[in-house]
Amino acid sequence: xxxxxxxxxxxxxxxxTGFLITTGCKETSPEVAVSLPAxxxxxEETLHDSKIMAEQFFTEKERKTIEILCDIIIPADExxxxxxxxxxxxxxxxxxxxxxxxxxxxxxxxMWLNNECSKxxxxxxxxxxxxxRMLVIEDIAWPDNASPEMSxxxxxxxxxxxxxxxxxxxxxxxxxxxxxxxxxxxxWDGVPEEVLKKHGLSYDARTLEVCLKMEERNKIAxxxxxxNLIRT
Amino acid sequence: MSFEIKNxxxxxxxxxxxxxxxxxxxxxxxxxAGLSVAVMEAGGDFDPAKEEYRTQMRWPWESPRRGAAIHRxxxxxxxxxxxxxxxxxxxxxxxxxxxxxxxxxxxxxxxNHWGRISLRFGPKDFKRKDQxxxxxxxxxxxxxxxxxxxxxxxxxxxxxxxxxxxxxxxGFFLPPPKPRLHELYVKKGAAKLNIxxxxxxxxxxxxxxxxxxxxxxxCAQCNRACQVYADFSSSTCLIKPAMKQGTVDVxxxxxxxxxxxxxxxxxxxxxxxxxxxxxxxxxMARAVVLAASACESARILLNSRSKYHPDGLANSSGxxxxxxxxxxxxxxxxxxxxxxxxxxxxxxxxxGLHVYTPxxxxxxxxxxxxxxxxxxxxxxxxxxxxxxxxxxxMRKYLTDNLGNPSPNGGYGKxxxxxxxxxxxxxxxxxxxxxxVPQYDNYCEIDPNTxxxxxxxxxxxxxxxxxxxxxxxxxxxxxxxxxxxxxxAVLLGTKPxxxxxxxxxxxxxxIHEVGTTRMGDDPKKSVLNRYAQAHDCSxxxxxxxxxxxxxADKNPTWTIxxxxxxxxxxxxxxxxxxxx
Numbered sequence: 001x002x003x004x005x006x007x008x009x010x011x012x013x014x015x016x017t018g019f020l021i022t023t024g025c026k027e028t029s030p031e032v033a034v035s036l037p038a039x040x041x042x043x044e045e046t047l048h049d050s051k052i053m054a055e056q057f058f059t060e061k062e063r064k065t066i067e068i069l070c071d072i073i074i075p076a077d078e079x080x081x082x083x084x085x086x087x088x089x090x091x092x093x094x095x096x097x098x099x100x101x102x103x104x105x106x107x108x109x110x111m112w113l114n115n116e117c118s119k120x121x122x123x124x125x126x127x128x129x130x131x132x133r134m135l136v137i138e139d140i141a142w143p144d145n146a147s148p149e150m151s152x153x154x155x156x157x158x159x160x161x162x163x164x165x166x167x168x169x170x171x172x173x174x175x176x177x178x179x180x181x182x183x184x185x186x187x188w189d190g191v192p193e194e195v196l197k198k199h200g201l202s203y204d205a206r207t208l209e210v211c212l213k214m215e216e217r218n219k220i221a222x223x224x225x226x227x228n229l230i231r232t
Numbered sequence: 233m234s235f236e237i238k239n240x241x242x243x244x245x246x247x248x249x250x251x252x253x254x255x256x257x258x259x260x261x262x263x264x265a266g267l268s269v270a271v272m273e274a275g276g277d278f279d280p281a282k283e284e285y286r287t288q289m290r291w292p293w294e295s296p297r298r299g300a301a302i303h304r305x306x307x308x309x310x311x312x313x314x315x316x317x318x319x320x321x322x323x324x325x326x327x328x329x330x331x332x333x334x335x336x337x338x339x340x341x342x343x344n345h346w347g348r349i350s351l352r353f354g355p356k357d358f359k360r361k362d363q364x365x366x367x368x369x370x371x372x373x374x375x376x377x378x379x380x381x382x383x384x385x386x387x388x389x390x391x392x393x394x395x396x397x398x399x400x401x402x403g404f405f406l407p408p409p410k411p412r413l414h415e416l417y418v419k420k421g422a423a424k425l426n427i428x429x430x431x432x433x434x435x436x437x438x439x440x441x442x443x444x445x446x447x448x449x450x451c452a453q454c455n456r457a458c459q460v461y462a463d464f465s466s467s468t469c470l471i472k473p474a475m476k477q478g479t480v481d482v483x484x485x486x487x488x489x490x491x492x493x494x495x496x497x498x499x500x501x502x503x504x505x506x507x508x509x510x511x512x513x514x515x516m517a518r519a520v521v522l523a524a525s526a527c528e529s530a531r532i533l534l535n536s537r538s539k540y541h542p543d544g545l546a547n548s549s550g551x552x553x554x555x556x557x558x559x560x561x562x563x564x565x566x567x568x569x570x571x572x573x574x575x576x577x578x579x580x581x582x583x584g585l586h587v588y589t590p591x592x593x594x595x596x597x598x599x600x601x602x603x604x605x606x607x608x609x610x611x612x613x614x615x616x617x618x619x620x621x622x623x624x625x626m627r628k629y630l631t632d633n634l635g636n637p638s639p640n641g642g643y644g645k646x647x648x649x650x651x652x653x654x655x656x657x658x659x660x661x662x663x664x665x666x667x668v669p670q671y672d673n674y675c676e677i678d679p680n681t682x683x684x685x686x687x688x689x690x691x692x693x694x695x696x697x698x699x700x701x702x703x704x705x706x707x708x709x710x711x712x713x714x715x716x717x718x719x720a721v722l723l724g725t726k727p728x729x730x731x732x733x734x735x736x737x738x739x740x741x742i743h744e745v746g747t748t749r750m751g752d753d754p755k756k757s758v759l760n761r762y763a764q765a766h767d768c769s770x771x772x773x774x775x776x777x778x779x780x781x782x783a784d785k786n787p788t789w790t791i792x793x794x795x796x797x798x799x800x801x802x803x804x805x806x807x808x809x810x811x
Contacts, residue, residue: 039294040287042276042313045303049296073643094296143624143641154641158624161643165620165651170292170299175615178655182580183289183614185449190410195575201416210393210431212407212438217447221439227382227394227404 052097064126065110066092072137073164080177088167095163102159109156116153187214237481244270244481245806247502247517249488249532252341253788254774254795255523256470257384261799263477267806270515271471272486272504274524275313275337278344278467280457287311288456292616300617305334307616311345311457313338316739320684324691331556331675331692332739333527339484340467341525342742343788345455347584348434348463349607350390351785352381352793354399357666360781364601366668366699370780371752371761374401380793388464388792389441392433400590406438408586409450412579414571414610414659415587421718422589427710429608432588435464435789445469452613454583463583483515489687490536491520491771497540499771502532505685519770519802519811522748523795526776527556527675530747531690533758534677544677546765551758552748553675556692557782559743560604560665560700562727562734564711566720567629568610571657579612579656591784600702603784604665606710612656620651629721630654659720663707666784667700669746673738694738704733743787748777762801763794770811774798 041049058066070083070092083089096102113136114124121132128136140146140153141161168174190211196202203211213231222230245267248255259271278285287309292298295308302308305315314336323333336342355374361367378401385404392405408431411419419429436454440447445468446460454463461468474480485507492514494500501516522529530553536545544552584607591603623641630638630650638650678691708726715722727734738744751757754766763778765771774795776787783790805811 038284039290039309040285040311044319048303053296074648075644077645077648091296091298095300098297099300099302137643141641141643142639144628144639154624158641161623161641161647162621165623165647166298166617168648169615169620169651170617172291172293175291175293178615178652179576180612180614181576181578182612183291183451183453184578185451186578186580188409188450188578188581191413191416191579192575192577195413195577196416198575199413199416199570201413201420203410203416207410207431210407211410212391216407217439219439220443221389221406221441223386223404227385227402229405229407231407 053094055097056093057096057103058093061124061126062107062110063089063093065113068126068133069160070164070167072134073161074168080173083164083168086168086171086173088164088171091167091171092163105156105159109153109159112152112156187217189214237483240481241268241270242516243501244268244515244517246270246519246521246802247272247515248521248523249502249529250341250523250525250775251339251471251482252466252523252525252775253343253791254776255521256340256343256466256474257792257795258521258523258774258799258802259480260470260474261796262802263474263480265803265806267479267803269474269480270517271474271480271482272488272502272515273339273482273484274487274507275339275341275484277484278311278313278338278340278457279472280311280344280465280468281459281461285457286459288453288459289451290456292614298617306345306455309453309456311455312336312342321689322681322683323689324678324681326691326693329693329695330737330739331694332737333690333692333744334739334742335525335528338467339471339482340465343464343466344457346742346788347786348436348454349584349588349786350433350435350464350789351605352401352403353377353783353785353790354401356399357781357783357785360602364595366601368669368751368756368780371750371757377790377793377797380796381789383796384789384792386441388435388469389437389445390433390435390789391431391438393431395430397590403433405433406441408432409438409582411586412581412611414568414656415585415608417568417570417718418608418659418661418714419587421714421716424717425713427589427714428592429587429589432585434582434584436582437462438582444473448582450578450580450582452580452583486513487685487687488524488532489685490532491522491545492516493536493538493540493545493768497538497768499545499768505687507685510685519772519805521772521774521798521802522777523774526745526747526779527690529773529775529777530675531677533748535688541767546748546758546767546771548767549755549758551756554671555669555746555749556673556675556694556744557667557669557746558738559741559782559784559786560667560696560703561662561736561741562704562707563660563662564708564715564726565658565660565723566715566718567626567723568657568659568718568720569629569631570719571610571659572630573653574612574656576612580614581611585609598706600699600706601668602666602699602703604663604703604707605784606707606714607662607664608659609662610656610659615655619655623647623651626654629657659715659718661711661714663704663711664741664743664784664786665700665703665707666782668697669781670695670697675747696732696735696738701729701732701735704735708733743776743782745776745779745782745787748773749780750778751780763798764801772798772802
């Protein structure tokens with residue numbers, strides 16, 4: 001990456017603070033830009049993140065397998081894209097380094113998957129046909145019905161399901177998919193009336209009387225000597 | 233990351249160790265009285281209004297770990313710089329007992345991220361021995377503290393509702409927010425059991441109280457610290473206005489190791505390690521106030537040995553570090569079929585619960601002596617790391633419109649849709665109760681270990697008694713009744729005697745108090761009823777250390793009220809030239 005490109009990258013992301021790490025791995029430029037998120041990190045945290053973000057955990061083949069698994073677990077549908085569309089493999093790569101306890105079960109699980117495919121089809125998972133792959137996935141995807149000899153595969157797929165699902169639904173695409181409409185200034189004035197009705201619930205008179213009224217929020221509070229809030 | 237102190241003084245009127253609830257309040261009241269004050273903070277500067285520190289109003293994807301609690305114990309966006317473990321600052325445990333010690337090394341300390349649950353102790357809470365014969369009464373009563381609770385309410389702001397309950401005194405409340413949907417279900421379920429559910433009491437500004445602080449805009453993120461100062465933290469609501477008085481110097485990255493004493497055994501100042509260059513420095517003062525947290529203050533006293541105070545400062549009674557006690561705590565979760573396939577709306581609300589259950593039973597009819605309150609959680613909050621987990625066991629709770637359950641586990645579009653459907657269907661509850669303080673639960677100086685600053689560290693010895701264990705059992709019975717009553721499916725299994733009924737290790741609720749307790753008898757207490765050391769008249773403690781007993785309330789509001797009361801007393805001592 002040349003220096004100008006480097007700078008452009010550093011300046012562009014409004015959420016990302018540029019961070020230059022000298023690695024010496026590029027002959028033309030000793031600097032590799034790692035885009036580090038800035039969200040109130042301490043210097044120790046920034047150092048940790050920059051260090052692990054410069055490392056690569058998955059091999060190319062492992063990465064490819066992870067991508068396939070991610071999109072089996074969370075495919076695109078009419079509402080949103082797939083796990084890889086949402087960048088989930090990058091998240092999983094990061095988690096391997098940030099939480100090293102994941103490394104053995106994930107790397108070992110990928111190996112288990114390859115061993116199983118090798119036994120059945122004489123090929124590694126990524127070299128199998130889609131239908132062959134799915135035969136193995138079907139055997140490890142349903143914990144309540146899986147045969148006991150598949151238990152290690154089930155365990156691995158449970159972990160992959162957790163990481164993929166959480167990675168997807170905490171991404172920008174996933175949050176939009178869920179229709180989450182918070183994390184912004186709001187006026188909380190209770191559960192919408194139509195929702196209350198649907199659930200057969202209501203606010204009793206006392207709750208309505210004591211609770212906050214939106215129009216009084218910006219009036220400076222005052223009380224009488226008995227602690228009664230003066231509400232006008 | 234530190235303040236520039238333009239003209240450090242050779243000697244201050246008062247040096248305060250710690251900038252949390254107690255230290256912040258003490259600094260403000262002393263500064264308003266015109267005293268010169270040095271505040272010593274072991275961590276760095278922090279102000280949530282500054283962009284460099286801001287974690288509020290961030291999206292999960294801004295964190296590469298999506299908010300996971302890998303490095304910060306309450307999640308990646310939580311404001312605390314610290315936790316139960318801090319690199320280079322160890323503590324140890326004795327005889328296989330357990331205690332976990334949470335420290336936040338930052339201006340404002342743990343007030344930056346706490347739950348803002350701001351409950352007054354009631355008249356009974358100050359006189360527990362009178363009721364059950366256990367432990368000790370406080371030397372003071374609710375009537376002594378009430379005027380200060382009133383002042384704290386007005387200065388800092390707390391919402392709540394007047395309920396007229398004897399041991400849950402009403403205050404000067406701001407209006408509470410309306411309950412969320414799952415909280416209405418809690419109310420309905422608990423009502424069948426005659427368990428009260430009332431508006432919570434949190435120090436969050438639902439209305440403005442002055443022009444220096446903003447009003448809550450309902451992002452539910454108080455634990456990230458509020459950039460408009462709409463919740464209480466010591467850094468924003470006490471230290472900041474204290475510094476405006478012009479007589480306060482705040483020393484950050486200043487790790488106090490001992491209180492210095494003069495030839496007569498009086499406190500003369502403090503010695504501290506300046507973390508920036510690891511040099512040993514001193515601050516001299518006419519009076520010393522410890523507000524470093526119950527355990528850290530005990531540590532400093534025990535490490536302050538001198539000719540006059542061979543067992544540590546203010547420790548002729550041997551009580552420093554003794555009677556350490558935390559709140560009890562245990563939790564349970566449920567799944568609400570009625571809350572699947574929810575209508576989507578912004579349900580964030582304030583940071584924390586909108587309703588809670590105060591203690592409602594009579595211990596004379598129960599097999600344990602002290603009460604607990606219940607906190608409720610759930611709702612359609614912002615997804616974070618962990619959202620979408622456990623579909624290998626949870627998916628079966630979803631049913632289609634013919635009532636057929638989904639299979640556990642799986643993959644693909646159907647799984648993706650079931651995760652959407654399950655959002656907001658989980659509810660949980662946490663019991664937080666009062667333990668009985670024990671002489672044999674304590675912290676002391678570990679003879680073999682120092683931290684990275686060379687300061688001898690604490691060693692803990694703490695065991696729950698049958699009182700707390702039986703209380704935890706009762707909590708779980710109650711949780712199941714309420715969850716069932718509100719139509720929830722119980723998740724997990726009810727903990728048994730082998731795990732002390734799910735009772736969390738001491739220190740986990742982060743309400744540890746009692747290490748420098750107050751009392752009228754100098755042989756049985758460290759401090760007098762004004763939190764002044766019996767052995768050293770110009771030494772005071774204004775954190776949780778002076779507590780005689782913890783009540784089933786969160787300690788912060790009482791720390792603030794007592795710190796104000798002690799500060800008034802200190803000002804009076806200066807006026808009378810006793811200091």
